[in-house]
Amino acid sequence: MNYRLSKQKIGDFLASLMNEYEVIAPVNDNSLIKFKQISNTDKIILDFGNSRYSLKKYFLPNKQVLFKYTKEDIQEELDNKKRIIFGIKPCDVHALLIMDKLLLGEDLEDIYYKTKRNNTIIFALANNKPGENEFSSSLGTDKLERGYDLLFFDKGDYYIIKSGSEKARGFTNNLEQTEEEPQAELNCEKSLSEEQISKLKTSFDSPVWKEESEKCFSCAGCTTTCPTCGCFDVRDDPNLDLESGSRIRIDASCQLKNYTGVAGGHVFREGRDSRFKHRYYHKLDYFKDQYGKHMCVGCGRCITNCPAKIDMTEIINKL
Amino acid sequence: MKPRVAIFDLTSCDGCQVEILNLEDHLLDILGKIDLVNFRIGKEVKEPGPYDIAIVEGSVSKEEEIEKIKKIRDDSKILIALGTCATHGGLQSNIHFMDENEVKKAAYNDKHPQQTRDIKAEPLSKYVKVDYSIRGCPIDKWDFVKVLKQLLIGKLPKEDNNPVCVECRFNENVCQFEEKGKCLGPMTHGGCNAVCPSNNQPCDGCRGPLEDLNLKAGIRIMKENGVSDEEILKMVRKYTGVDELYNKIEELVKNGNN
Amino acid sequence: MTNIYKPELLRIDKVFEETKDIKTIRVKDTSNPKPGQFYEVSVFGIGEAPFGSASYSPDFVDMTVRSVGSVSKAIINLSQGDKIGVRGPYGNGFPMDKFKGKDLVIVGGGTGVAPIRTVIEYVEKHRQDYGEVHLFFGFRSPEEFLFKYDYDRWKEKFNFTITIDKPYEGWSGNVGFLNSIIEQSGIKAENRIVIICGPPIMIKVTVQSLEKIGFTDEQVYVSLERMMQCGVGKCGHCMVGNKYVCKDGPVFCYKEVKGMVD
Numbered sequence: 103m104n105y106r107l108s109k110q111k112i113g114d115f116l117a118s119l120m121n122e123y124e125v126i127a128p129v130n131d132n133s134l135i136k137f138k139q140i141s142n143t144d145k146i147i148l149d150f151g152n153s154r155y156s157l158k159k160y161f162l163p164n165k166q167v168l169f170k171y172t173k174e175d176i177q178e179e180l181d182n183k184k185r186i187i188f189g190i191k192p193c194d195v196h197a198l199l200i201m202d203k204l205l206l207g208e209d210l211e212d213i214y215y216k217t218k219r220n221n222t223i224i225f226a227l228a229n230n231k232p233g234e235n236e237f238s239s240s241l242g243t244d245k246l247e248r249g250y251d252l253l254f255f256d257k258g259d260y261y262i263i264k265s266g267s268e269k270a271r272g273f274t275n276n277l278e279q280t281e282e283e284p285q286a287e288l289n290c291e292k293s294l295s296e297e298q299i300s301k302l303k304t305s306f307d308s309p310v311w312k313e314e315s316e317k318c319f320s321c322a323g324c325t326t327t328c329p330t331c332g333c334f335d336v337r338d339d340p341n342l343d344l345e346s347g348s349r350i351r352i353d354a355s356c357q358l359k360n361y362t363g364v365a366g367g368h369v370f371r372e373g374r375d376s377r378f379k380h381r382y383y384h385k386l387d388y389f390k391d392q393y394g395k396h397m398c399v400g401c402g403r404c405i406t407n408c409p410a411k412i413d414m415t416e417i418i419n420k421l
Numbered sequence: 422m423k424p425r426v427a428i429f430d431l432t433s434c435d436g437c438q439v440e441i442l443n444l445e446d447h448l449l450d451i452l453g454k455i456d457l458v459n460f461r462i463g464k465e466v467k468e469p470g471p472y473d474i475a476i477v478e479g480s481v482s483k484e485e486e487i488e489k490i491k492k493i494r495d496d497s498k499i500l501i502a503l504g505t506c507a508t509h510g511g512l513q514s515n516i517h518f519m520d521e522n523e524v525k526k527a528a529y530n531d532k533h534p535q536q537t538r539d540i541k542a543e544p545l546s547k548y549v550k551v552d553y554s555i556r557g558c559p560i561d562k563w564d565f566v567k568v569l570k571q572l573l574i575g576k577l578p579k580e581d582n583n584p585v586c587v588e589c590r591f592n593e594n595v596c597q598f599e600e601k602g603k604c605l606g607p608m609t610h611g612g613c614n615a616v617c618p619s620n621n622q623p624c625d626g627c628r629g630p631l632e633d634l635n636l637k638a639g640i641r642i643m644k645e646n647g648v649s650d651e652e653i654l655k656m657v658r659k660y661t662g663v664d665e666l667y668n669k670i671e672e673l674v675k676n677g678n679n
Numbered sequence: 680m681t682n683i684y685k686p687e688l689l690r691i692d693k694v695f696e697e698t699k700d701i702k703t704i705r706v707k708d709t710s711n712p713k714p715g716q717f718y719e720v721s722v723f724g725i726g727e728a729p730f731g732s733a734s735y736s737p738d739f740v741d742m743t744v745r746s747v748g749s750v751s752k753a754i755i756n757l758s759q760g761d762k763i764g765v766r767g768p769y770g771n772g773f774p775m776d777k778f779k780g781k782d783l784v785i786v787g788g789g790t791g792v793a794p795i796r797t798v799i800e801y802v803e804k805h806r807q808d809y810g811e812v813h814l815f816f817g818f819r820s821p822e823e824f825l826f827k828y829d830y831d832r833w834k835e836k837f838n839f840t841i842t843i844d845k846p847y848e849g850w851s852g853n854v855g856f857l858n859s860i861i862e863q864s865g866i867k868a869e870n871r872i873v874i875i876c877g878p879p880i881m882i883k884v885t886v887q888s889l890e891k892i893g894f895t896d897e898q899v900y901v902s903l904e905r906m907m908q909c910g911v912g913k914c915g916h917c918m919v920g921n922k923y924v925c926k927d928g929p930v931f932c933y934k935e936v937k938g939m940v941d
Contacts, residue, residue: 132595132621155593164591168684171723173762178682210911210926213680306940319584319607319635326590333915336684336908340570340724342450347724349684353591354915359633360582361916362941364906365728365748370919371941374635380918380941388921407590409598409607410638574724575756576749 104284105263105277107254112261113143119186119273123223126160126187128153137187148256152191152233156329156403160187161201161218164326164353168214168336172346180217188225193236193399195226195250196243197329203393204332223269226250228286235402237415240293243399245286255284292415294400301421302387306379310420315378317410322355324381324404324412330397331355356380382417424473424573427459428503429493431479431486432513432542436559437504438462438478444562451566454573470496474572476555480506480513480542487540487548494549499572502544502551503565505558505627509661512558513542518658544663553578556628558660561613581612584631585624589615597623602646605656608634625659630666640673650674683911686721686764692739694759697825700746701790702755703733706765711737713772714797715902715930718742719910721764722753729907729925732768733793733826735800740765743793743825769910770929773874773900775801775808781872782810786885788817788857788877792825794902795876799833812837813866817857817881820847840864857881858888868893876902886933899933 107115116125120141127146129138134154135147169178202219205212229244238244246253251270255262262284265274325331335354340347354361357377362370371377389397398414405413428438441448442463458468475497481490494500505511516524521541529535545551555568571578585606589596597604597618605626606618617624630636643653653674657667695703712718712732720742721727728750734741746755757763775798783802787795795816802809814837818824821843833839842853842860853860857877873889875882882901889899905917905924912926919939922928931939 131593134593134595136593155590169682171764174688176685176688176764178685205913210683210913211680212684212913213682214684216680316635317638317641319586319638320633321584321586321607323586323590323596323607326587332913334908334913336727336914338721338724338726339567340574342447342454342566342570344454344570344574344724349721349723349727351684351914353587355583355587356915356918358583358587362906364904365751370905374633376941383920384918388918391921407596409586409596409604410642575753576725579749 104280104282105265105274106280106282107261107263107277109148109259109261112148113146116140116146116186116188117143123184123186126157126185128189137189146188148189149231150189151231152194152236152401152403154403154406155327156197156401157187157190157194158197158201158329158332160185160222161198162205162215162332162334166214166351168349168351170346170348178213180214182217182221184221184223186223186225188227190224190226190250191233191401192226192229192246193233193238193243193401194329195224195246196238196399197401198224199249200330200389200393200395200397200399201332203395223273224250225252225254228253228255228284229288230256230286232288232290233402233406235292235405235413236400237290237292237294237402238400239288239290240295241396241398241400244288244290255286257284290400292402292413294415294418298418298421299386299396302383302418305421306383308421310417311379312375314412314417314420315375317412318357318374318378319410320357320359320374320377321409322357323407323409325355325357326353327403327407329399329401329403330385333361356384382414386418423454423456425458425468425471426455426474426476427468427470427472427493427497428457428461428463428476429459429478429489430461431477431490431507431545432482433479433504433506433511435462435478437555437557440559440562441565444566447566451569455569472497474499474501476501476503477507477545478503480510480544481548482513482539482542484538484540490545490549499552499577500545500549501568501572502546502554504560505556505629505660506542507545508551508554508556509544509629510542510663511660514544514660514663515658516541517663556610557613558627561616564612580610582631582633583611585609585611585613585615585618585628587611588613589618591615592619594618595621597621598642598646603643603648603652603656605639608636608639623656625656627660629661630664632666634666636666636670636673683766683913684909686719686727686766688762689765691757691759691761691763694757695741695828697743698823700755701743701825703741703743703793703825704754704757704763705734705739705741706763707738708740708765709737710740710768711735712740712768712797714775714801715772715794716768716770716797717910717929718765718767719769720750720754721766722750722757723764725753726750727764727908729769729910731794731797731902731929733796735797735804741796743790745790766910769925771927773798773930775805778872779808780810782812782870784813784815784861784866784871784873786815786857786861786873786875786877788881789819789823790825791875791877791881791902792816793876795874796826796829798874799837803836806836810870813864814839815857815861815864816841817844817860817877818842819844821850856884858884861885862888862891866892868895868898871898873899874901875899879904896934896937897932900930901933901936902929903931903936904929
C-alpha cells in the first residue's frame with residue numbers, strides 16, 4: 103500500500119511536523135541549493151538535481167564537541183534533537199548506508215553518529231533529475247530499496263509516497279491510500295562502469311596519478327563536500343581557566359599533507375600524487391575490500407566543487 | 422607566578438592590537454591569567470624585560486626597528502609575530518615590487534618630510550627567530566585567544582596548515598573561483614573562518630602561502646578564467662609577496678605554458 | 680551505549696625514569712592488554728596520542744613515553760598521583776597463540792623495545808608454550824637503555840644480546856647495528872618466528888639480514904607506526920592500502936607489510 107499527497111499540500115504536511123521535529127529541506131541560498139532548517143515551507147525547492155553541499159553535517163558535523171572535561175569529570179555531549187530531512191536524493195541515502203558501515207556495527211559504534219542517525223527521519227525524494235555531474239545511475243545508487251522512512255515520487259501535481267520503516271507509520275495515518283506503484287528513472291550523462299573501476303586493481307603505478315595530481319590544489323574541496331568522507335581530527339580546546347575544556351573533532355582530509363604526519367615530523371603520504379591517488383583507491387577499491395561496497399555514490403559533488411575542475415569519472419576512465 | 426606578557430608594535434596600523442582590545446570581556450578574563458607588562462594602545466604601564474611571551478605587531482621598516490626587534494628577542498622566552506605585517510611585511514612590503522623613489526614621492530612632501538631612515542618592509546623572521554606566527558590582516562581575535570591559551574598551558578601551538586577552502590566549505594559558500602574566476606583560498610593558510618569568501622570576496626591571501634601550495638595550478642586556472650598576468654601578480658603580492666614560496670611567481674605568471 | 684571516544688580518568692601510580700627524555704608511567708588498570716596492543720592517552724588541554732603497552736599484567740599497564748610530540752612532552756612532565764585519560768587497549772597484538780611451539784627471536788630497537796617488553800613478559804608467563812628465546816636489543820648508546828632493571832632477570836631466562844650503535848667509553852659489550860649482530864649470532868631460520876619493533880629503517884635492514892640467514896617473510900612479525908587519532912578505525916588517518924593500522928594492526932606479518940604502499 104502506498105500513499106498519495108497533492109503537491110500543494112506538502113507544505114502543510116511538513117509544517118504539521120514542526121512542533122515535534124526540526125525540519126530540514128532544500129532551499130535556495132545565495133543561488134545554491136542547500137539543505138537547511140526551515141520555518142517557512144514556502145521556501146522549499148521541490149524540483150532540483152541535488153544540493154551543492156552534502157547532508158553529512160546533520161550526522162557528522164564539521165566540528166563537534168565530543169565531551170567536556172574538568173579535573174574530575176568527563177561529560178559527553180549528545181545531540182538528541184529530533185529531525186526530519188525532506189528531499190534527500192537516493193544517492194545521499196546510499197551515502198548514509200555507507201557511513202553506517204563505517205561508524206555503526208561491530209563493537210565499535212560511534213555514539214554521536216548513532217544518536218543523530220536514530221533521531222533523524224528520512225523523507226527521501228526519488229530521482230527524476232540528476233544533480234550536476236551526478237553519475238549515480240552507473241553505480242546503482244540512483245534507486246532506493248531501503249534506508250528511507252518515506253520515499254516521495256514526484257508525479258507532477260502529486261506525490262506517491264512509499265513507506266519504508268516502522269517509524270513511518272506515524273506520518274502516513276492521515277494520508278490518502280493508493281494502489282499506484284510509482285517508478286523513477288534517472289539518466290546521468292556521466293558514467294563509471296564496474297569494469298573500468300576494477301582497473302584500479304592493476305593501476306597503482308599508473309602515470310595517470312602523477313599527471314592528474316599536478317592539476318590538484320590539495321584544497322580538500324572534494325573530501326569536504328563528499329557525503330561519505332568522514333575522516334576527522336581530534337583536538338582539545340581548553341577554557342581560560344586552563345583546567346577545564348572541550349574535546350572536539352573536526353573534519354580532516356586525506357588530501358592535506360598533515361593528515362599522515364606523525365610526531366617527530368615524518369609524513370607518510372607526502373607527495374601530492376600519493377594523497378590524490380589515496381582518495382580514488384579508498385572510495386573505489388579499499389572500502390569495497392573492507393565492507394563489500396563502494397564508498398562512492400556518484401553524487402558528483404567532488405567534481406562540481408573542485409576549483410581545478412578535476413573529474414573523478416574522467417580520471418578513472420583514463421586508466 | 423603569572424607569565425609576563427608584553428605586546429609591542431613596529432610599522433603597522435595597530436589593527437591587530439585593536440582586535441585584541443575587541444575581545445572586551447574576554448580580555449579581562451585573559452588579564453586574570455597573565456601579567457601584561459607592556460601594551461601601548463591598551464595600558465599605560467611599560468616595564469622592561471625579561472618577558473615570558475612577547476607579541477609583536479608590524480613589519481621591520483626602519484633601521485631603528487632592527488635594533489628594537491633584536492632587543493625584544495633577547496628579552497623574551499617566546500616571540501610571537503602578530504598579523505600579516507609581522508609575518509610577511511604586509512601591505513607595505515609592496516615596496517619590494519615598486520619604484521622606491523615614486524613611493525617616497527607619494528609618501529613624503531614639504532609639509533611631511535621624511536624623518537626616518539627607512540628600509541624595505543620585512544617580516545620579523547628576516548631578523549630574529551619567531552616561535553609562532555598568528556597570521557592575518559587583521560588577525561582573528563579568537564585565533565589570538567587560542568594561541569595564548571595553548572602557550573599558557575605549556576604547549577607551543579602547531580599550525581593546521583589547512584587552506585582557506587576547508588573553512589570556506591564548512592560555511593557552504595559559493596566558490597569564488599567559480600563566481601569571480603579568481604581566489605587565493607586554495608593556496609593560502611586558513612584559520613580565518615574563510616571570512617572573505619564568506620562575504621562574497623575572493624581570498625587575497627593575507628595569511629600567506631601554504632607550504633603545500635600548487636602555484637602552477639593556481640596560475641593556470643586563473644589565466645584560463647581570463648584573469649590578467651598583472652592582476653594575478655597584484656593579488657599574490659598584495660600582502661605576502663615577499664614570502665619565498667612566491668619567489669618564482671613572476672616567471673611562472675609570464676610563462677605562457679602554465 | 681558505550682562511548683568509544685570517552686577516556687577513563689586514571690591516576691598515575693608510578694613513574695620510572697628510563698633515560699633523560701624517556702619515562703615509563705604505570706596506571707592501575709585491569710584491561711590486561713595482549714602483547715603489542717596500545718592505548719590512547721589524554722592529557723586534557725593538550726590532546727590525545729597512542730602509546731603502546733609495555734607490560735603484560737592483569738593489575739596495571741606500563742607505557743613508555745619519549746618526549747617527541749606535544750602529548751608525550753606533557754606526559755613526561757606529570758608525576759605520581761596526576762590524572763590522565765586512558766582508552767583501550769586497541770589493535771590486534773602479536774598472535775602469540777600462533778607462535779606456540781616455535782623458537783622466538785625478539786628484536787627491539789630504541790623505544791621499539793617497549794612493545795617488545797610485553798611480548799617478553801607474556802613469554803615469561805607462558806614459558807612452556809615456546810622453545811628457545813633470543814632477545815636482541817639495540818640502542819644508540821648505554822645512556823638510551825630502557826628497562827635496565829629487567830636485564831638481569833631476562834639474562835637468566837633467555838639468550839639476551841644487547842648492542843649499541845657506536846663505541847662508547849666504558850662499554851665493553853657489542854657495538855654495531857642489530858642486523859649485523861643477528862647475522863653473526865649463528866641463529867638458524869628453522870622453526871623460528873621473529874618479532875621486530877623499531878624505526879622503519881631498522882626493520883628494513885633487519886629483515887634483509889634475516890633473509891640472508893634463510894628466514895622468509897612469513898616468519899617475521901612487525902608493529903607499524905602511523906598517525907592515529909581515534910584508535911578504532913574511524914578517523915581514517917592510519918589507513919595504508921585497505922588496512923587500518925589501528926584496527927587491523929598495528930602488528931602485521933612482514934609478508935603483508937611488503938604489499939602495503941601509500
